[in-house]
Amino acid sequence: MTTGLSFYDILNLPKNAGDEDIKKAYRKLAVQKHPDKGGDPEEFKKISEAYKTLSDPQKRGIYDQLGDEGFRQHEQGGGGDGGGADFNPFDLFSHFFGGAGGMGGGFGFPGRGGGGGGPGKKMMQHTMNVSMDDVYRGTTRKLRIKDDRSCPQCESTCQGCGGSGHVMQHIRMGPMVQVMQSACHACHGKGKVSTAAKATCAKCEGRGKVQEVHNVDIQVPAGVSSGEQAHIPISNNLDVLITFAVSNHPVFKRRGNEIAMEIQMTLRESFLGKIFTVPHFEGDIVINTLDYGVIYDNQKVRIPRKGFRQGPNAPRGDLVLWFYVTSLPEKVSKLIANDADLRKMLKDAFDYMESKK
Ligand SMILES: [Zn+2]
Ligand SMILES: [Zn+2]
16 A cells, blocks of 8 residues: 655655654644544545654654655564554544543534533443444433432531531631631531431431432444543433443454455355355345455455444445455365376366466
8 A cells, every 4th residue: 555645745744843743733634634524534544644653753763764665564564563454543533632522622523522520510430332233323322320319308508518518727827827628527528417307208218318310312423432432411410421332243343434344265165156145234235256256365345335434424434345265275185186187177277277368
């Protein structure tokens, strides 16, 4: 994969750019060209690759020494960290911008990130497991949240602190008076105290606590990744921080906005064709490999627009079929070695192929 452009060209930087320039260039371009903003995923990936390389002094050194082509060979040849196929530019993006919370600042992912809890607000953590099917479509999940609160009927505002939970102490030190804030002893910092009615309170049966149950609909955004978070206000007292965890799929792997499926083929199937079913989220897709000719080892076939969206309005990525062809099995090897007729047939076949060159 040669782009024609060097990593410096991609980030619009001179060769002597400093670390801060590299960061700035990435920050600007990654936001501009993010696929959620309608940017081209390939271009976004190149920007991310360029940043990943130039921001790492060791990699940058190698890149400057070997040039574009040499660097790629070095990375593929095991000299690198295998950052090629598995490299996810979206992970880099979220890492750089400090996770979903950081993107809430005007980046426009609805319902994700942003807004801190008010003072005294409780924040509950919840991990939400979602399937790749959910990620493909985006969906809504019901969530039942139980919130233990102090009983409003038998607890009253603490007189000692006026409900704030803390008191000011004035300590005289010679000519100076120092003011210190400390937790209120009367209510142990809670701001509320149980009243005499607690023992006989019907609302909480003397526990001093009541449970509020909230049933909320949680939006699972299409294209959401593991680790992404959504900050949802539930009530005046409670927020919940949802962390999404995408479970593995038995057949598909996710690569950014692409769905990848690996298919093993025998030598015979690669020559004569193989028919199989892709259990796609929109319905089964039957593939006859002969439609793509004779399949070679490591061949990739793209089925356009059957992958993920990386945001509600972003275009879908592709479904990518990766074919792996098993080379000559031992059984067949022995068969050919021991069978003169078979060798003659193969020789004729190869002679025929060569005559067609
Ligand atoms: Zn108090
Ligand atoms: Zn009560």
